[in-house]
Amino acid sequence: MPALLEIQNLHTEFRTGAGTIHAVDGITYSVNAGETVAIVGESGSGKSVGALSILRLIPDPPGRITQGTVLFGGRDLMTLTEEQMRQVRGSEIGMVFQEPMTSLNPVLTIGRQITETLEQHRGVDRATAQKRAVELVGLVGIADPIRRLKQYPHQLSGGMRQRIMIAIALACDPKLIIADEPTTALDVTIQAQILELMKDLTHRLGIALIIITHNLGVVARYANRVNVMYAGRIVESGPARAIYHTPRHPYTIALLRSVPRLDRPRQARLDPVEGQPPDLTRLDAGCSFRPRCRFAIAACAASRPRLEATSNPGQSAACFRADELASLTGTNEAALAGAPA
């Protein structure tokens, strides 16, 4: 069965005063029906631009999608008309963003925002839309739906607004939801509520989910597969278990080592990823992780490694030494215990 979403060699750039930024620099990945794929990486690594590019929501100028195909259900989204694209956005792919306040319309009631989506994309009448809105708001765990539908976004808490965003994303029975940092602005108990809700609904309704986050715990709990991004590229990709237990890219290894864990004895000292995040206007021809990499060799300065299959089934890494690293670091258990690099 072909994948639900297949992204091939996608490039998005921004023209800025400081030069052209290759925010997304050739990413390729796929999402199968019903599965949850996580995108992790530090801020500025291209996670959001990558997601917005799928939906063709890049502000132009200064941004431009310069290359690539995005096959969704067999069609290349890059070749659709703007009108067809609007239909895809509202009804085939749902979206949930970090700050629901900015994606909700402040002067429309919650109810109107949901019914509007339904009327536009489903062509149903007001009464049917109203009935469905009540169902949807109940589905996302909001008590007293009829009263809530009459309220405005500012009258709701952050967690409640995010539930509404999920209801809107679900309104037209999408096959895919893209959630960009859906819980980053929320408290941990509310984060847990929202993530469990999304997991439950996507499983029950068979919806695929792309979840963008920088929280490695969230990825471990919810993702089937993981793409790790660094400086506009996917540097490692594979099943969640493989990424956590046998990481093959030095950035992934360093990232996993740097976080303190509540389920492990307290370490004497944390083991940070050294150095600074990359400046995308000043990348050279070599591997972009090189300035921070403990494993760099001369070849790493000459050209950029491509994302290639490793000796682990289903796992790819963009590192010249990916397969060597398996023997250099042993398992992640050893790496986390502080085995010499």
Add this chain to the structure above:
Amino acid sequence: MNAASPASPLLEVRGLRMHFPVSEGLLGRKVGDVKAVDGIDFTVRRGETLGLVGESGCGKTTTGRCVLRLEKPTAGQIIFDGVDIASLGGKQLQALRQRIQVIFQDPYSSLNPRMTIGQIIAEPMFVHGIEPNATKRMERVHELLTICGLNAGFADRYPHEMSGGQRQRVGIARALAMNPEFIVCDEPVSALDVSIQAQVVNLLEDLREKFGLTYLFIAHDLSVVRHLCQRVAVMYLGHIVEMADSDTLFDNPQHPYTRALLAAVPVPDPDVEQGREFRPVKGEVPSPMNPPSGCVFHPRCPMAVDRCSKEAPQPREIAPGHMVACSEVKITG
């Protein structure tokens, strides 16, 4: 770490309350109070780090601002090095400001964009007359930058030319410029990338050892708090609901809210997470303008019994150094 160790307290907070009046309409008629902090007690011993955790709006920052005396508390004592500073004013307050410094969450908005890094760090030294000589002041700036892991050359740069982690190091250097004894760290790593957080956590630890600093460390990332703090206080809706040494709090949490908070943190390991069943605690934090009756946690508490909505539980020491404010928790030691 023995929570009952006799190290002398540098800071003792007793019955601290901070209520903010809420007014409405053109005439600004007072309609109520936000009970941001509603009667809390804690101590911080010299050289230790006390963690303050809890969900947003529970009063962590307000507590920190009272200790810094950026707010005048509604009630209570804040005894710093033997002197109650809760109602100090004028010159005495100025002298105090030097000894208690702060590091903020947002390394972007907390640095003046029109000043160079050197000016930003030197300014408080000048204002407080710590180093009147301009040349010596710059030498000190270079020294502080180096201590904080930055190249001395950064003194001539502007904040926008630096990354978030570098800006946070500048914020730390600026706090150190005053030779403080006590630093309130308000979410100092929350705005940083995961890959940079560990760098700043290590720096804070090194500085504490090197300069014998004492920290009040406010954060919502529990794994960072466990790593950095010797003792931890958990806040909910203006109250401290549990306080213990770090090992006890994380290995043997007793208050239902602490347990809910810990259960909500996913661990970065798919094998652990796949096998872990949990039900997130229900509901949201109520408004501090209208806190629930009795135990403020009762509408969300999975253990609540009838009397919880009527009687506010008093903080009790259930084992030496382990304080819990829940009437259903048994005394263990």
